[in-house]
Amino acid sequence: MRGRDDGKRLGAAELGGEPGERATLVQFSSAFCAPCRATRRVLGEVAAMVPGVVHVEIDAEARLDLVRALGILRTPTVLVLDADGTEVRRATGQPRRADVIAALGEAL
Numbered sequence: 001m002r003g004r005d006d007g008k009r010l011g012a013a014e015l016g017g018e019p020g021e022r023a024t025l026v027q028f029s030s031a032f033c034a035p036c037r038a039t040r041r042v043l044g045e046v047a048a049m050v051p052g053v054v055h056v057e058i059d060a061e062a063r064l065d066l067v068r069a070l071g072i073l074r075t076p077t078v079l080v081l082d083a084d085g086t087e088v089r090r091a092t093g094q095p096r097r098a099d100v101i102a103a104l105g106e107a108l
Contacts (some may be wrong), residue, residue: 022052023107025100026079028060028072035094039076046100053104082107 025043029036040057047055060067060075070079073092080089080103089103 021054022083023050023054023104024079024081024085025053025055025104026081027055027057028063028067028075028077028079029057030060030075033075036076039078039094042095042097042100043078046097046104050101050104050108052108080104080107 025047027036027039027043029040040055043055043057047053058066060072066072076092076094078091078095078100079087080100082088088107091099091103
């Protein structure tokens with residue numbers, strides 16, 4: 001997973017996260033994406049294990065505005081946001097659980 005250093009903040013409401021969460025795992029998916037299903041499972045498991053972390057899945061086709069604004073080029077793409085909505089890491093493709101947990105360490 002790689003970080004993004006542009007300082008752009010994303011609102012929890014804009015991405016479907018909950019106010020007061022410590023970190024948000026935002027997954028951009030598409031309907032016929034097999035790795036998206038596996039990514040959903042991994043992120044859901046990590047969010048369930050780590051207090052204060054929420055997983056939000058966004059249909060890339062339904063939210064082309066966000067896809068364009070955030071430079072999402074493929075699915076799945078996962079953004080790790082801290083409590084302020086700042087993107088601290090980004091990954092494309094199916095992430096490994098260990099990588100997601102490590103990225104959360106930067107966000108928490």
